[in-house]
Amino acid sequence: MTARYRTGLYVPGDRPDRFRSAEDSGAGLVVFDLEDAVAPERKSAARDAVAEWFRDGRRGSAAAQVRVNAGDEEDLRAVCALAPEVGIRLPKVESTRDLDQAVALAPGRPLIALLESARGVVNAVEIAQHPAVVALALGESDLRSEVGGGEAMITHARLSMLFAARAAGLPAPMASVYPAIRDLEGLADDTRRAADLGLFGRMAAHPLQLPVIDAVFAPTDADVAWAREVLSAVRRGGVATLASGEMVDPAMRGRAERILGSIEPRS
Template structure:
């Protein structure tokens, strides 16, 4: 399933859980890690589990993820009885073995250091892993650089690893400058050109901008639909403008159409 937006909400703020769902993100990430002070870890864990257990699922629910603390057995024990549809987000994954303790639950592996990026394909192939993502702030801190070249290298490594492993393209990391709407739009479009799809957010106001960045242009949509029609019609291998069409184009055309369908109708 292609997701375009994900929204983090601190696990020690249960008053925001319902608001996060109402914001309309495709995924809501209930965080037990970085956004929760050490003193609040136990109460946050209990609040997240209690809230998820008390909900009545609907067909409009987002995907729910819990970002656990790496190596925390108490977190894994606490979420063990939640519905299997609740996914886990595992920070600081560096090797496939990091996922072995997780059973019967989809995992997004967060790669936040050089070793994790180097092992991206092996991690992406782990049976529990359905998505991979970068933790760009931690990675930049370890490498001593947040230059475009450094981050783009890591982003591309994840794109290739995910596709080679047969899982969804990675979503982009959080854009931390909440007030910089133009920067968020520009950076998200750039990520799309690298093969990434979707983005996580830390504030609801970022969601509409992320969706807008993924909206195909009229020309892109027209081209994708023309390719699809041409490839489905026996003997027809040209577009209305006379350009040739071959099977290699269908993948790009399908990705454009997937993005178009993933944008809610009310945003169209």
């Protein structure tokens, strides 16, 4: 299972002047974007800028991914030259054929499959089971454009993705970017809805959004204390009683481990 991040931040690949601030933002994950954030005539410059950033060894300690353009062979080959742990964020995945094509050009790379269409959501189970896929993610803006509908449609898509990921042994997906950058109250409300559904973490388009997202997913001291007590209690097997009087059993181990696993020093 791949790492879980409370916060992720996109940075345009053709804005190397922003790379350092993205690295220093406190996000657990930085995604260097060669796709939507870059104008068509700037794609080549973006590839070169990202390659130079990694080559010069100026990166911070955040995890890194590169969002490529769907089906772009040059993007995929460029990522192959980067450090082996750099993941490929692959847009518009609709079938395992899309994944096989990416693997052929960038073998051995961890793939994060972005589901951005009705076909992608419907095929989420088989996509999640592909051996190169380490996580799923949803492209909510693209999905709204294709499918229409409101929050009920997004909730259905989020849950479909979540169950596909967990059934395949993948981590709970991160929520998609909230596009209204300065609507922090709306961001908090929607992030809580995503968390209540079982998603974990969220991508951001601007560092301003990171503290709001972090606050939703960061475990409280009480959560951490409960998780540690549960793991200690169930280690002996059978049913146990916590100091609070709550009865626990091994079925609660997974929840406790997820809470402790969400303690992320950088976020």
